Amino acid sequence: MKSFLNVFLPDxxxxxxxxxxxxxxxxxxxxxxxxxxxxxxxxxxxxKHIDFSFIALIIAVSNIVYIFIRYILSGIxxxxxxxxxxxxxxxxxILRDALGFGGIFFVLSGVQTGIPSNLETTIDLVVPAIxxxxxxxxxxxxxxxxxxxxxxxxxDE
Amino acid sequence: MVNKIKLxxxxxxxxxxxxxxxxxxxxxxxxxxEKGKYNPSLQLCIAIAKELGRTLDDLFWED
Numbered sequence: 760m761k762s763f764l765n766v767f768l769p770d771x772x773x774x775x776x777x778x779x780x781x782x783x784x785x786x787x788x789x790x791x792x793x794x795x796x797x798x799x800x801x802x803x804x805x806x807k808h809i810d811f812s813f814i815a816l817i818i819a820v821s822n823i824v825y826i827f828i829r830y831i832l833s834g835i836x837x838x839x840x841x842x843x844x845x846x847x848x849x850x851x852x853i854l855r856d857a858l859g860f861g862g863i864f865f866v867l868s869g870v871q872t873g874i875p876s877n878l879e880t881t882i883d884l885v886v887p888a889i890x891x892x893x894x895x896x897x898x899x900x901x902x903x904x905x906x907x908x909x910x911x912x913x914x915d916e
Numbered sequence: 917m918v919n920k921i922k923l924x925x926x927x928x929x930x931x932x933x934x935x936x937x938x939x940x941x942x943x944x945x946x947x948x949x950e951k952g953k954y955n956p957s958l959q960l961c962i963a964i965a966k967e968l969g970r971t972l973d974d975l976f977w978e979d
Contacts, residue, residue: 773945773954838942839933906944913947915932 781829785822834905841914846907853899861892919976922950924968939963
């Protein structure tokens with residue numbers, strides 16, 4: 760089927776269908792919430808000067824986060840991981856990538872803010888990089904764990 | 917949807933991974949189809965039937 764969405768979708772038809780559902784769910788929920796918000800604002804809040812950019816950003820980000828969380832929890836990302844050996848190898852790859860992500864985050868932050876001069880600025884530089892790397896690892900690890908569990912129930916050996 | 921893909925695949929001497937590679941889907945998708953947890957498109961049904969040397973009736977028709 761021809762659609763500009765094809766650019767964002769994988770080739771595998773099961774994954775493709777699931778992701779399309781996540782996108783549709785996200786859009787549906789956003790629409791319902793917007794209608795509810797418009798109704799509440801009309802009846803009770805009566806806010807005249809709403810920051811439109813802020814509302815638009817919240818809707819866009821929450822939509823993306825919803826799709827992302829559903830994707831992570833669905834266990835479809837690591838579709839071929841079934842043996843313990845492969846699982847452990849993927850954990851190592853995720854760990855390596857997370858360290859790389861944290862490292863790049865640290866370097867780019869350092870380029871932007873400059874070399875830290877005291878303890879406070881050092882913490883400001885190091886902590887977000889560590890948190891970023893940790894977050895990256897956790898999201899990918901949860902996705903791997905869910906995929907592994909799902910695959911074990913589906914695969915022959 | 918109940919199907920006989922797993923039986924036909926083992927009779928053809930193919931693993932899930934080999935069949936997945938041949939019909940260009942993931943191994944997870946083949947596993948889900950075999951368990952009846954995902955209904956494939958007609959296009960994929962035909963591709964699987966061709967790879968296994970069976971007809972659609974052989975694989976998907978319920979007696």
